Amino acid sequence: MKKLLFFCLFILYLPAAAVAQTIVTGKVYHAQSQQAIAGAVVRANTGETTQTTSDGRYQLTVSAEALYFVISHVGFVPDTVAILKDQRIEYMTPLQPQQNMLREVQVQGYETNRPLLQTAGAISILDSEVIQRTDESSLVRAVNTVPGVRMDERAPASYRISIRGSTLRSPYGIRNVKLYFNGIPLTEANGTTALNLLDAASIGSIEILKGPTASVYGAGTGGTVLLEPKRATVGTELQAGATIGSYGYQKYRAAASIGSAKSNVLVQYTHQQYDGYREQSALDRKVLLISPEFYISDKQTINSHIIYSDLYYELPGGLTLEQYNENPRQARGGEFGSVKQNASMNQESINIGLKQEYKFTDNWSNTTAVYTSHRFRDHPFNTDYERNANQEYGVRSSLEYNTTIGSVGARYIFGGEFQHGFEAARTYDNNSSAVGALRTDDEVTAKTGFVFGQAEFELPADFILTTALSLNDTQYEIIRLAQATSGNYTYTKDFDAVLSPRIALLKRLTNQLSAHASISSGFSPPTEEEILTSNGSLNTALEPEKGTNYELGIRGYSLQNRLSFDVVSFYFRLNETIVSRQDASSVAVFRNVGSTSQKGIETALSYTFVDAPEDWLSLFKVWGSYTYNHFRFKDYTIYREAQQKEIDLSGNHLTGVAPHSATVGIDAATNFGLYLNAIANYVDDIPLNDENTAYADKYLVIGTKAGIRRSIAKQLQLDVFAGVDNLTDEKYSLGNDMNAFGGRFYQPAPDRNYYTGISLKYSLQ
Template sequence: MKLPILLIALSVFHIFSLFAQTKLVFLDKNSDEPVPGVLIKIAGQENKVSDANGTVVFSLSKAAFISFSHIAYEATGIQVSPGQEVTVFLNPTAQSLGEVVVTGFESERPLVHQAGAISKVLENELYRFNENSILSAFNTKPGIRIEQRAPASYRISIRGSSLRSPFGVRNVKVYWNDIPFTSPDGTTALNILDLSNIQNSEVIKGPAGSIYGAGNGGVISFESRKQVNENRFSTEYAMGDFGLHRFRIGLDQQIGKGGVSASYVHQKSDGYREHSAMDRKVFQLALNTQPSEKQTLSAQVLYSDLNYQIPGALTRDQVEEDRRQARPGSVGQNSSIAQKTLYGTLSHELKFHQKIRNNTALYANTTEFENPFILDYKRETAFSYGGRTKFTYDDIWGDFPVKMIGGGEYQYGKTLAQNFGNRQGKADTIRFSDDLITAQAFLFGQLEIEWTSKLLMTLGLSNNYSRYEIDRQIDAGPNNPMANSRTFDPILIPRLALVYKLSPYSGIYASISSGFSPPTIAEVRTNEGSINLDLEAERGTNYEMGYRGSYGIFNVDLTAFYFKLNETITTFTNDQGVVLFQNAGATDQRGIEVSIDYSLYKNQLSAIQKIKLNHAFTGHYFKFADYSSRGNDFSGNQLTGVSPNTLVNLVDIRTKAGIYLNMTHQYVDEIPLNDANTVFQDAYNLLGGRLGWMTVWSGRWDFEVYGGVENLLDETYSLGNDLNAFANRFFQPAPGRNWYGGVKLGFRY
């Protein structure tokens, strides 16, 4: 009798074990508060929703992959076994300012309590536009403007910092995964990156030399995906007007406590204008691991093969005649750039003690660069290396929490640069050849003290060194080959900042910071062969006040600043049309930057889950304070290339069915294009939108399809003008009304 009873009991136990109760508890990663309304998708079962305690209970017969999503958090998933109890920490996406943590000025604090003008560009913001570049997402932030004179020809202006950049990215320091991405000569090849190489970004506006070195414009810190938390294969394809095609394939693989990820992207287009085609291939391989509880190690390899044509600037009459034409001579001379870059990095973090840790990162970079232009033909082979290290110490001195940071950064670059004549797109007789060496280094230290629970002080200081050498080996002109060098005196760059916490979700701050920016090799050594050793470094002082606050559905970020810049470097053109550089006295830069966002509606369980609006206003009222050039006095004129007023309006709508709509409006005021303020680009309005659908199948398959339109009003405008242009060729027409679309597919295994 006992045996049948035992068999029955075992059978009942087995049946119950097949459908054991599994429990998931969802908590906010930052606050540990429960998250109700999380949508849980289980293959073969109805969808579940977490209750007011962030809890959901369901039955499983076998191990399964469970996916979950919430309008305010990153969608993710985990493997769950029957009867398991799991606590899941969700990463907020649509956060209040008090929840957005930034690392600007090496201080991991909520944005609302940061003592500086910092903008965060989140991953979901990068993907609300056409995915062919980072341009659109960054241009929604106050004080920031990325220009594109032709596909893949970028120029960054943070608070007017592009004044000295006829092309390329200068006067802004760029980091990628906390490693210097800006070359030792002060230029940045931003165009070698694809959108997929970036997950999140932070932008410090204004001088940040106390801890990041040279650059009066500010700092951009890009971060690619560092952690591999699932095994996933993904692919996507996009297309659009003007022959745009973009294909990507990626693989993520967990290995122990780390993982490997790899991706390949190929993007090409014919371009809106004649002779404006672009072709870029980017491969990225990333490895991260945890050798011990106290150490993490990561490595990255990035290879980029970029080719793009340069259509050149047009006069106003040429724009009115045909805005899609190329500058005369560009096609015949094959004005273009071919660039191959290999960039490798190694990063290591070591926690010596619960109060002390070290982060060290090293990189090496090689580049082959070829640039036939209308006036000449340039070839360069460059190699550079460098690194950054910092020690962080957290403790309490008496009643005062203290954080100390100290470290240094070093970069060295060597380039063989040759300039030839251009005979119908082919290199002709050599004009001059130089061996170029650039080196820069700085030591930095920073002290943070919480004097009270509400008052935080930051004091930073760096000591900066820089030099360059131009060893002319060949000169076909009237000058004799000779070695030239310039070593800049060590420069101390201080910064003092205070934050007063009005509440956990609001604060005011004020800061005084110094900045400097030495001339780049491209500004000293120009295309016609001259070497201007007298060009001085820019020096400036920035005074800033700001307020940030979160009030339920509202987030407000307000900044007012005054930047006094001396020895301002500006451009002018000689009689041959070559761009040259000079120090131009001083500029006064006063401005306000405002960002407001709010959720009109938010309900995870309704058909329309979310309606969010964002407004960003930039008021940059910059003038030449004391500036004379070639016998003309331009004192009091507007700063060249800067729009005084810019307004951006965003509307984002999400539905329970997975359908989303993003609408964007941007107004840009008229822009002075020469120092005399006699030529302006007209004000314009841009309107665009993206409509898409996202879904998850069986908890493993991710699918998205989308389409959009840019410049819906078909405005005639330039997204990157030539400043102080020779022969009145100021305008680089941007595309008219155009469409794009794509599809994405991912599989978790």
């Protein structure tokens, strides 16, 4: 692995090898406005491919047999250009806009690699433009535009993701949602995900798959998130940017990239600081991303990533309603107050991944990825002091076979994934932020894996049938080396292997409309932190969640493709549901309850009033999403000591889930480079405990960002912007602590705050 790292860095200094006899160069521009078109795909008939740079230019080395190349870009009519042999000329190619062209997006979800209109499942896509609608301080605002999905930030860099109510068992951190980065598992073998090791500026795009996806992505009942890193474009570019804002917010970014038809490498460094809106809520994060990709041949592509992260953030703690109303900027006080105990997280980590895609023949191909990660944590908490080191490695591989059975196209995928994690974890007394006496010393080994198979059939009458099955297994081994009260022991928990099937059917109604239906089964074992709680006790009775999801959806385009829509309804019945409650020392204790019934509707709409790059108002689009959740507990009772009796909570609203939520946004731009993004997010009352006796108030938060993007000369692009979050100065809690002891439910979000920034991109010729 070290040799590979050195090779990736060394390749930065190597010129692209000339492996063909003809070099074609040119420029692509808008036929009406004459403006350069960046990102246009240039593909020779012999397979060589490149993209245009920010100034519309390209250079492509092709074989002597190449006769022509095709230039294409979303929203434009493709053009075919004949190659003039033995003539060193620059091909100037105008592309005609095509307003009525269907703008289909390719998705990776479920390993289909199909257009979204041909993919059966509830999938939402966030591209780079969506992520850049805000200041990129985090992914929270972008993710919360997706129906059925909610991302919380209990403190800066303390993230939690809920897909269809999956935060029920997540008092902190990300659980029951599987995350991948560059097609490689980011979720660890122990079931948790350290999303905060990434910077939002490192993400190129996001796909969110909702509901059980166990057939392809292993155990899980919440959903799957596919993160793609930023990649270099063709040519050589240098980038730099800076953003400053309220409450000491500062962010700096520097990047360099080299891209050609055979390889590209992006190196990016970001540094983000924040003093915090509340007491004890500062942040300091440094992230280095190295993202190389090599096109070895028409058959083989290798890409990789190296992420180094140095993260420090503080934890202000939850407030009671009285404290929240009195002063939302205060931190948790008292004997175990956050300031007194210096509740905070120091985390240093490195994640290295390598993925190869190899095409053996026109029918057979393989994708294999390997990774390793190392993480070190120093974590003074309100009630203890934790220090741990984690080492992990894993592999994922899939084999694809394409064929036809009579007149039916068929595609088979077989594969598997294995992860191994080892953690050395120690807890101590926290004596006013100083390490005290040793409480526990544990060695935890986590092993998880699955094998899967999937078949797709392109049936007559434009039906696509998908069937899939996976076999999942998880095991934990906990070795207690020291504990003052109980002594040493070894505990092994090996969950039974579980089969998880999925069947989906899609009907292409027209070229612009499709409907889909699916039935899938989910299986989610407890995480290591749910079995081995932070007070050192073992939760040996905890069992995996299991559930079945039924789904119907329709998506498409109409009104000359100005209107796009995506509507999904679902019913999910989850058994052995895992819930959490805090004890007096703020330790989360987990247990299985009977079941939950989760019904909902998720809707996303977008209407483009203007899409005319040649006009002064070049873009005006209104978009929005709406989510309705009818989530209820079933067969759920708790014992209340004060009354010495059991209380039936069946029929109560699911904790942490708002019945209604909606987002509305406006995107506008001019051909001069001026742009405006505005987002309004509404969230209904949220139940904060299983008894439904405490609620977080509904809120409406508005944010705007405006700026100007201009090309200076031919090589320099400038982006100057400013924005405001919480424009209406709403008082609300983002990232509530569910079932918190003593009513400490509330994690106040910042009031009205501002930011401004500048970004420069210089293209070298």
